Amino acid sequence: MSVWNILYVAVAVVLLFGAAVFVHEFGHFWMARRRGLKVEAFAIGFGPKLFSWTRDGVEYSWRLIPAGGFVKLPQMTTASLIEGQTADGKPLPPATPGSKILVSVAGPLMNVVFAFFIATILWIVGLPVPVNPPIVGYVDPDSEEARLGIQPGDRVVLVDGRKIRSWQDVNEATAMARTNVVQVVTERDGRFFTNHLATVVNKTFGLKLLRLEPRDHPEIVRVQPGTAAEEAGLQPGDRVLAFAGVPVVSDQHLVQLIRKHPEQPAEIRIERKGEKLTLTIRPRRDPQTGHGMIGVMLGSSSTQRFVVQRPGPTPWAQVSEVVTKTWRTLVALVYSRQTGVGAKDLSGPVGILAMLAGWVNTDYRLALSFLVLLNVNLAILNLLPIPVLDGGHVLLALIEWIRRRPLSARLVESVTTAFAVLLISFMAYVTFFDVKRIPLFSAWFKATRQVELAAPESVEPLTDPAGAPAGSSKP
Known part of the structure; x- marks a missing residue:
């Protein structure tokens, strides 16, 4: 990669990641102003101020690191624990529970609106989709899968009851399954076959996989x-x-x-x-x-091919797919003992930035598609009822509403501090495994990805050992 390409990727990653955080904070800012809450500061970026100005009692500033931003709201229950006390020290009237809920929800809601906006752009300009059909490439003749009748060229259509469109879907559905034996439906020459296949744990990622391989040149x-x-x-x-x-x-x-x-x-x-x-x-x-x-x-081949689907999937289809995958991930984490999916398998800031850099280096549309996923994930995760997160603010406000009086400051401070420590520890844990995966991210980042302006049907299929075309099988 040239110096200019590295610079382009770095700037694009910072701006795209920062946009997701900035939009989130702007949602809080906008709703707080609408509800008449005191807003002390609204910053674009983090770190030392480059320049600032004050208008209507709000300090607006540009910061050195253009990655996101923050809004300072002293009337929010736990704001003083995270963002500091008010600058002038004057007492402020408490915000109503309704205002606290609306301000808390506004941030995630803006992420969803932003995700739909980006998805609309991709719907218009087209979205590259991977050429990765769920076709079985090889079956060990001595394996249980071969004994059950699975053959090279079979197309996987369902895994654990989930529809399959690519081999990535096969891996995701297998990893998220709550049992070590999953139901797999394959199709051959218009006929469907149902089998229950045992899984194995991948040594690199620690996730369950089928003992089947996709058709690809090694x-x-x-x-x-x-x-x-x-x-x-x-x-x-x-x-x-x-x-x-x-x-x-x-x-x-x-x-x-x-x-x-x-x-x-x-x-x-x-x-x-x-x-x-x-x-x-x-x-x-x-x-x-x-x-x-x-x-x-x-x-596996490092040359990953994409074809541009134009028009792209509808905005609703794009966002709903991300919501479905995020929900399945959360369910898999809840049932970690059965699925084997744990916090170590999640991606923190390091992994997110590495993946975003890879997509930026490939095609701007893939980077925007990842930004849709990032915004929806930020919205969902921030709404979890955990103190420190937006969902925690909503939970505390609801309790205050039901009790008709606020919780004691000491209790709120103790709970918030405890969860802040847990959240920081969790992020450190996830980041540790992210760093361990850096060689994998690096290889993935350097991999060749070809984005072609072609219809999916024009992609030349591989052939199976018998020379049969994709989707067919040897009689």
């Missing part, structure tokens, strides 16, 4: 020195298209083909920087198992 991540792969001229980044004349459809498929050719010369067809090459390789015999091996580390 990519060589590393070549061990002094091995058959090095002698044949294979390099990191090579995509394996075929081995011994058989089209390769997944990592495990390639491994199985190599194992069957110990000490036997075979042609390996690869794609390197857009050029197709054919090399000859002689897998060596593993002294322990007798299987063939070539000495490479494999990974």
Whole structure:
């Protein structure tokens, strides 16, 4: 990446992330002014002031770090615990519970409005969608899945009762399932098959996955020195298209083909920087198992293809999909013991910024789509009834409304402080795992993603081992 590209990505990430926070705080500011509450300050950004001015008793300022902003509301119940006391020290009339609720809800509501605004733009200009069909690429002949009749080329249509449109949906539905055995419905030649498949835990992410692989050409991540792969001229980044004349459809498929050719010369067809090459390789015999091996580390292809859907999904469809996924994530966390999904699997600021940078580096429309997700998530999470969050303000205001008198300041302070410590600890915990995943984020950020102005039907399908086109199966 050039210096200018890095600068562009950095500025775009700060502005997009900051926009989500700024819109949230503006919602609080606007509603507080409408309800006649005292607003001491409204800032764009954080850190030292670059310049400021005062109008109608409100200090407006531009801060050094243009990432979001904040609004200072001394009449909100816990504002003084977080934002400080009023500047002049004068007593203020308490805000009514209704005003507190409206001001608290206004921030998340503005995030939802902003999400719909961005979704409307994507509806007009089009939205890139991944070319990642839920087609089974390889099934181990000796596996339980093969015994149940699942074949390469089968399309996954339902997992745990959820409709599937991409392999990412397959992984998400499996990870969120509350049992280690999930119901999977596949389709082949217009016929539907229902099976109950056992899951395995992925060592990298710690999430449940099916023992099935999507159809994709594996990519060589590393070549061990002094091995058959090095002698044949294979390099990191090579995509394996075929081995011994058989089209390769997944990592495990390639491994199985190599194992069957110990000490036997075979042609390996690869794609390197857009050029197709054919090399000859002689897998060596593993002294322990007798299987063939070539000495490479494999990974999924880093070239992710998108096609632009124009017009894009409707704003309602985009936002409702995000709400559904967020709700499923929260449910999976609640049932963590059954699903295996925990706080370590969430993304904090580090992970969010890394993913946003990746999308900015790919296509502005994908970055805007991620911003829709970010705004909806901010709205939902802030409305959780946890003191310190907006939902906590609403909860305390409702209690005050029911009791017809405010809670004691000491109780509010104790509860708020306790939850503030818990929230900070939780964010530190999530950030720790975010930092551990930085190498994965880095690889994902550097991955090649091709966004094409093409209809989804024009994408050339891969072929399964029998040479059948996508969506069909060998009789």
